[in-house]
Amino acid sequence: MPSIWSQLEPLLATVQRPARYIGCEDGSLSPVHSPESVSWLLIYPDTYEIGLPNQGLQILYEILNERDDAVAERTYAPWTDLEAELRSHGLPLFSLENHLPASEFDVLAFNLSAELVYTNLVNCIDLAGVPIRAVDRTGDDPLVCVGGHCTFNPEPVADFVDFVVLGDGEEVVGEITDALQAARSAGADRAGTLRRLAGVEGVYVPSLYDVTYDGADLVAISPRFDDVPAVVNKRTIADLADWPYPKHQLVPLTEVVHDRLNVEVFRGCTRGCRFCQAGMITRPVRERPAEQVRTMVADGLRRTGYDEVALTSLSTADFSGIADVVGDIVSDPAACGQISVSLPSLRVDAFGVAIASELGKARKGGLTFAPEAGTWRMRQVINKLIREEDLYEAVDAAYSNGWRRVKLYFLIGLPTETDEDTLGIATLARNVAEIGRRYSTSASVTVSVGGFVPKPQTPFQWFGQNTVEELQRKVNLLRDELRRDRSVQVKWHDPKATLIEGIMSRGDRRIGAAIEAVWRAGGTFQEWSEHFELDRWTDAMTACGLDVDWYAYRHRAEAEVFAWDHLSAGLHRDFLWQDWRDALAEVGLPDCRWTPCYDCGACTGYSIEHIVASAVPPAGGSQGTGQDLSTGHSVPVELIPRRPPASTPVPA
Amino acid sequence: MRLRVRYTKIGKVRFVGHRDLARVWERTIRRAELPIAYTEGFSPRPKLHFGLALSVGHESDAEYLDIDLREPVDPDGIAERLDAEMPAGVDVSAVRIIDRSDDALQQAVVACTWSFWLPGVSEAVASAAVREVMAEIALPVEIERKGVLTTVDARPHIESLVVNGADDGCEVVVVLRRGERSLRPNELLQLLLRGELLVDPALVRIRRIEQWIEIDGVLRAVMPAVGALPMPPLQVAN
Secondary structure (H helix, E strand, O other), rough: OOHHHHHHHHHHOOOOOHHHHHHOEEEEOOOOOOOOEEEEEEEEEOOOHHHHHOOOHHHHHHHHHHOOOOOOOEOOOOOOOHHHHHHHHHHHHOOOOOOEHHHOOEEEEEEOOHHHHHHHHHHHHHOOOOOOOOOOOOOOEEEEEEEOOOHHHHHHHHHOOEEEOOOOOOOOHHHHHHHHHHHHHOOOHHHHHHHHHHOOOOOEHHHEEEEEOOOOEEEEEEEOOOOOOOOOOEOOOOHHOOOOOOOOOEEEEOOOOOOOEEEEOOOOOOOOOOHHHHHHHEEEEOOOOOOHHHHHHHHHHHOOOOOEEEOOOOOOHHHHOOOHHHHHOOOOOOOOHHHHHHHOOEOOOOHHHHOOOOOOOOEEOOOEEEEEOOOOOHHHHHOOOOHHHHHHHHHEEEEEEEEEEEEEEEEEEEOOHHHHHHHHHHHHHHHHHHHHHOOOOEEEEEEEEEEOOOOOOOOOOOOOOOHHHHHHHHHHHHHHHHHOOOEEEEEEHHHHHHHHHHHHHHHHHHHHHHHHHHHHHHOOOOOOOOOHHHHHHHHHHHHOOOOOHHHEEEEEEOOOOOOOOEOOOOOOOOHHHHHOOOOOOOEEEOOOOOOOOOOOOOOHHOOOOOOOOOOOOOOOOOOOOOOOOOOOOOOOHHHOOOOOOOOOOOOO | OOEEEEEEEEEHHHHOOOOHHHHHHHHHHHHHOOOOOOOOOEEEOOOOEEEOOOOOOOOEEEEEEEEEEOOOOOOOHHHHHHHHHHHOHHHHHHHHEEOOOOOOHHHEEEEEEEEEEEOOOHHHHHHHHHHHOOOOOOEEEEEOOOOOOOEEEEEEEEEEEEEEEOEEEEEEEEEOOOOOOOOOHHHHHHHHOOOOOOHHHHHEEEEEEEEEEOOEEEEEEEEOOOOOOOOOOOOOOO
């Protein structure tokens, strides 16, 4: 296959940060293509700096390249300056290892971690020289697939992709490769190949399903053939210990986000935060054995030369024996005290003095906690059952061990939220700053506020999100309240972007037309505030006859057919509905890894279970440790419509 | 103990910026398990001293880096250890112990030899342009530093200019003296291109061949590459 490097080289002299297009990272491979191998191009549809650290992509890169019958290369979305040069020189999207044209690969596999990259997905397909709509692709075109958390409702991008992969990718990429090899041996055409792929557990082929509407309402998404599953189940690896990947983490030559060694310590989370899609769709909890974590950290540091390691998961302080593991890393004599450990997702009720003092022995970065809501009432609604005392103890442990800066994450626009809840954020922040000042006059707190987006496959999937105006009003309320507090800084996510995330998050197949229209109007890199324009989206929605209010702001009825009902993360719908009722009644739910099973469906459906080394929650843990959680009362009726409200007609 | 390292930056890796390459060096030194010294203070940094920055996209045969170590090491084999850990295109060509009292690279280097590869340009055309440039008494060139445009005379910076022809283009080799306001190679390129050398600047490959220090009025290479012939003092011919 022809490399385009020689044509690319002069263009790189003229663009920003050309190092992101050269490959050559430590850990990158030089796959040798052959007609017999299935070739994958793994694509993260955002910049190199954002995409390179993605662990999912790196894991699949290694697993595929370990096979004799597959090769995998990587690429990322070229920034607008290089894209313009590529288009004006007639050059395509290319891989970083061998600088091959994207269309030379058998599979273009995209990681979808965020909804606002959907226009970049379309742009990358187009830049590859492949028809953007699956229906227009022919035998020679690559198969376009998507994986990642967004695929638990892939309907907005369904028309652009040939197949979708749900859940953990470690096993299924091999099975897909096998299916493609078998299809090739059998001389299958494109349609036949897709039909075979639909038979792989965890693979969803949108073109094999009919979508029926009644006016605006979705009635059903059903398979067109008997051998195509009515419900596609996600894939789940039973034991993380079997998958010590990435073994050779990529070390980039130019600075990227999370530029450090990353070791995943567990996957899945059952704290049961009701807003958290990741916690719902990745169940159960599967801890990596502590000994394997130690080995991966030691080998990884030696091999990469990084002086920082992040222990990643959805809630790392919950890892059994976390303080010991952190202690061993920072006091390793080989590291000479130069290794710092970061724990990106910390629950305050699991962050005790022990972890703080171990972490505090090394260089200190920022420390981030996510109380998520300002009052205990609100935290009961979202089932993030941390008490104010837990937060204060955690920040006290941090400040007293030498930290100066603490960052607090909150959501606004949560179900049943009142201004008292919003202003509770200010109270918490002020109290945290007050604790900091006991230890240092320079202590500060950053409050980071994001607008809540109801996500598919969560108890809040029935909730109509706050309007842009309402979210902005709450941001202003908080900002004004904290204006005079010098030690508290407030940052917020643009509510306009939150609206579009909401539409993409719960949208159906009809939304694809709006995505295409925004892309055609030049709307790429929508995650970047300098490129995001709300008007472009609302104009596109209007032009396509799609109603913003109906998609984003409407509370859903119990029986509503969702665009993702045919895709399963294992969670029973009646469990999610009961959890939504419990949320409105302010009833908490304990963490099932340490308390009896409440049968959400994730374990029982797939015959798997938690793998947790410690039978008790971390010290200070309040969730499911004897608190009185049931303070329930009646459910506010206005949030649970009996019937779908009269809706604007949407063209079928 | 301080080590001076000479290395190349050739091929794809030339698109890696100076600061990014510094970070690659920090990781490489840890991987090679050299006992590097750290700065004191709240946020200790490894003690690395880089020479003159090389612009993104330019290649080099002669980059230099000084490394402070907290304990003495045997310099034998260190070049190979570092070389094995650096990305393709960065070849570590020599490592030597230097005196801590030696001038820092940033101060010591007085001149650099640059090569410009002009694809598709004939030797005759290039030679004529070079003769024209060298015949000028003054060569005003507009340069921008920190957003401010100033005009400097390039002529005193040019120690020599030589053209080497080839089949598919030609190489112009220039020895460029540093001054109060040093000229960047691409600024010199502007002078060369303003004549008849019609070639897209994006296609010109710029490569640093050597960096020079001055000892008793004679220019000598900072540190010749190991295995290279002993580098003679630079003969300056006008």
